[in-house]
Structure formats: structure tokens, C-alpha cells
Amino acid sequence: MSGNRYGHSSPPMFLVDSGGGHPGEHQYYHQQVLGQGNPPLVPCWTFPPARAKMKKRGTMNNGMTWVLIMILLLVFAALGLGAYQILRLQNQVERLTQEMPAEVESITAQKQVGLPAELIKMKQIRADFIGAHLIGHADQRSSSGTLNWETQLGTAFINGIQYHNGGFQINETGYYFVYSRVEFLIYTCSHKDSHTHRVSVLRRGENRTIMEDHQEGFCKSSNNQKWMTGSHLSSLQRFQESDWLFVNVSHPLFLSKNFQNNFFGLFKI
Structure with a gap:
């Protein structure tokens, strides 16, 4: 050494x-x-490839996490926007409902049971109320098809309007809400049978139809089974003084005997 x-x-x-x-x-x-x-050399091992792989995997995991976060944010944003649109539509419907006149709001084709009571209430509140509500009459033998109406029984009433021979006479020019409903009860019929329900106005000798409903094919066979069908008409119209209003049907003898289901009325807006 x-x-x-x-x-x-x-x-x-x-x-x-x-x-x-x-x-x-x-x-x-x-x-x-x-x-x-x-x-002699001492063996030495290093692992740079493994570290690079782990780093790359960590980067990929971070990228996938951000992608999932962005997707969740988009989903929540879409749900929030949908909820906002629904609330806005509900507010608009409520505002329109509040702005609608109470007179027109109470008139619906599906439910007419409370109609006379509402009109009577309007009559009590408004001193200048003009309107009428008539129900079906038992005698409907008119050859012309013009219906007769009951003016005193049940829920029928007249205020500020004249009635004569099945028609209303307008005493004051203005806008009126007019409505009519009829119900047919037929014992024998075929699929070719039809019926017509119309409301017409007579002005200076000229008869003009303002509303009409025509139905056919309501019977499937000509057996002994009873068939029942109904028709409802309603609209806002402008009438002049001395106009006459009538209701005509194609088969007056087929009207239902439930007279509360047949009615004719109007009131001034």
C-alpha cells in the first residue's frame, strides 16, 4: 500500500x-x-421514466376532473334557467288571469252550472246591469227550428232586455257576451245523422248567423241504445238597438228533457 x-x-x-x-x-x-x-463500481438505479409516467397520469386525471366540473356546471345552469322560465310563465298566467274581466272569466263551455248565480250577483252589484238567462222550454214544436225558452222558472231571469217568441230584443247598443247550449237525446239514429246549432241576429229585416256548430257521425249504429250529444256556442258580439237574437237547431224534437242543460243568455259588457 x-x-x-x-x-x-x-x-x-x-x-x-x-x-x-x-x-x-x-x-x-x-x-x-x-x-x-x-x-468495483457500486450499482445505482434511477427511475426517471416512472416519475414521468406518474406525472403524465396526474395531468390526465386533473384534466378529466375539470371536464366533469364544467359538465356539472352546465347541467346546473340549464336547470336553473328552466326553473326561471317556468316561474316567469306562471307569473304571466297569473297576471293575465287577474286582468281578465270577471264577467268573461266566469263563462266556460265545460262548466255552466254556476253561470246564473254569477249573473244574479252581477245584477245585484251593478245598478245598470243588462242581461238575461233563459232555460229550455217543454214545448219545442216550431217548424222553423227556432227554440222557445222559459223566462220565469228555475234560474231564468231577464233584466233590461225584452223577450218575445224565442228571441231577445236589444234595447241598448254595445258589446254583449252571448252564449247558448243545447243537448240532444236520440233513441234511434245512424252514423250518417247530423245536427246543427246556430245563433242568428235579425237586423233591419236581414237574418245573419253569428255562431254555428255542425256535428255528424255521433251515432255508431242504429240499435236501441240512446245517444246523447251536446253543443255549446259563445262569443263577444256588438249589437245595435232593435236587433233580435234567436237560437235555431236542426232537430228541436230531439232536445233533452233536462231543461237546465239547454239555455240561452247574454249580458252587456
Whole structure:
């Protein structure tokens, strides 16, 4: 073992060349200074590829997380917008309902049971109320098809309007809501049978139809089964003084005997 001038041996020195360059210089140093060949190298392992793969995987996971977050935000935004639209439509419907006149709001084709009571209430509240509500009459033998109406029984009443021979006479020019409903009860019929229900106005000798309903095919066979069908007409019309209003049907003898289901009325707006 070689020594230095201080009398003790020099510690061995190891050089590791990871780049693989100048192996001769290392060998010369060990031979001349230390008196021996290349020392055994200590194995060393590094893992840069594994770290790169983990880093890449982490980046992909972060990207997928952001994508999912954006999708959830879009879904919540769409739900919020839909809820806002629904609330806005509900508010608009409520506002329109409040602005609708009470007189017209109470008139519906599906439910006419409370109609006379509403008109009577209007008559009590408004001193200038003009209107009438008549129900079906038992005698409907008119050859012309013009219906007769009951003016005193049940819910029938007249106020500010004249009635004569099945018709109303208008005493004051203005806008009126006019309505009529008829119900047919037929014992024998065929699929070719039909019926017509119309409301007409007579003005200065000229008869003009203002509303009409025509139905056919309501019977499926000509057996002994009874068939019932109905027709409802209603609209807002402008009438002049001395106009006459009538209701005509094609088969007056087929009208139902339930007279509350047959009615004719109007009131001034």
C-alpha cells in the first residue's frame, strides 16, 4: 500500500462516470496513485421514466376532473334557467288571469252550472246591469227550428232586455257576451245523422248567423241504445238597438228533457 509523506495511507477515491467518457484517465489514476486497477463500481438505479409516467397520469386525471366540473356546471345552469322560465310563465298566467274581466272569466263551455248565480250577483252589484238567462222550454214544436225558452222558472231571469217568441230584443247598443247550449237525446239514429246549432241576429229585416256548430257521425249504429250529444256556442258580439237574437237547431224534437242543460243568455259588457 502506498503512503504519503505524513506516514499514513491515502483513502481510496471512486469516480463514477455516468456518461461513459474517458475511461482511460480513471484507469491511469488508480494504477499510478493507488497501485491498483479500477475499483468495483457500486450499482445505482434511477427511475426517471416512472416519475414521468406518474406525472403524465396526474395531468390526465386533473384534466378529466375539470371536464366533469364544467359538465356539472352546465347541467346546473340549464336547470336553473328552466326553473326561471317556468316561474316567469306562471307569473304571466297569473297576471293575465287577474286582468281578465270577471264577467268573461266566469263563462266556460265545460262548466255552466254556476253561470246564473254569477249573473244574479252581477245584477245585484251593478245598478245598470243588462242581461238575461233563459232555460229550455217543454214545448219545442216550431217548424222553423227556432227554440222557445222559459223566462220565469228555475234560474231564468231577464233584466233590461225584452223577450218575445224565442228571441231577445236589444234595447241598448254595445258589446254583449252571448252564449247558448243545447243537448240532444236520440233513441234511434245512424252514423250518417247530423245536427246543427246556430245563433242568428235579425237586423233591419236581414237574418245573419253569428255562431254555428255542425256535428255528424255521433251515432255508431242504429240499435236501441240512446245517444246523447251536446253543443255549446259563445262569443263577444256588438249589437245595435232593435236587433233580435234567436237560437235555431236542426232537430228541436230531439232536445233533452233536462231543461237546465239547454239555455240561452247574454249580458252587456
